[in-house]
Amino acid sequence: MNIAFFLLPKKEVVYLPVKCTIRQALEKMEYHRYTAIPLIDDQGKYAGTLTEGDLLWKMKNTPGLTFKDTAKIYLSEVPRRITNNPVRIDAEIEDLLSLAIVQNFVPVVDDNDIFIGIIRRREIMEYYGKTLLTDDKEADSEKKLSPKFMFYNFVRALKSQNMG
Numbered sequence: 001m002n003i004a005f006f007l008l009p010k011k012e013v014v015y016l017p018v019k020c021t022i023r024q025a026l027e028k029m030e031y032h033r034y035t036a037i038p039l040i041d042d043q044g045k046y047a048g049t050l051t052e053g054d055l056l057w058k059m060k061n062t063p064g065l066t067f068k069d070t071a072k073i074y075l076s077e078v079p080r081r082i083t084n085n086p087v088r089i090d091a092e093i094e095d096l097l098s099l100a101i102v103q104n105f106v107p108v109v110d111d112n113d114i115f116i117g118i119i120r121r122r123e124i125m126e127y128y129g130k131t132l133l134t135d136d137k138e139a140d141s142e143k144k145l146s147p148k149f150m151f152y153n154f155v156r157a158l159k160s161q162n163m164g
Contacts, residue, residue, distance in 0.1 A: 001093045009117045015040050018047045022070035038107055046107045046115040049084040100124040
């Protein structure tokens with residue numbers, strides 16, 4: 001199934017410009033209670049994902065850095081420890097399964113590498129949970145709808161692709 005069906009469009013996604021400061025990033029991430037957020041460059045291209053871990057490591061490894069000083073340090077000075085690779089809009093949902101293991105969301109770009117949105121791990125898990133439900137005739141209807149059962153089916157899908 002094409003991922004466009006699962007896409008959360010850019011206009012509904014909280015993201016940061018790469019030219020913002022650590023303080024701006026901290027405030028936006030705190031306000032939305034996010035642990036990771038996409039970064040977009042001046043041309044609208046996906047430039048990576050910033051995590052709270054990236055910010056913590058930068059603060060730890062910068063002697064004398066105060067919260068006030070974070071308003072003077074740009075995200076370009078923050079090393080990112082994780083690379084969340086984007087996928088193209090014409091990808092299939094099945095291609096995202098391995099990415100969902102290690103990413104809260106998968107960035108989606110168009111043919112020109114312009115950021116157009118994300119697909120959240122939740123949607124990927126729900127898709128696999130519901131898809132595998134149709135294959136499991138023994139589960140009762142209450143069990144089929146439980147998050148625990150959906151997660152179980154998600155893990156089964158991973159194992160069936162020789163990733164588990």
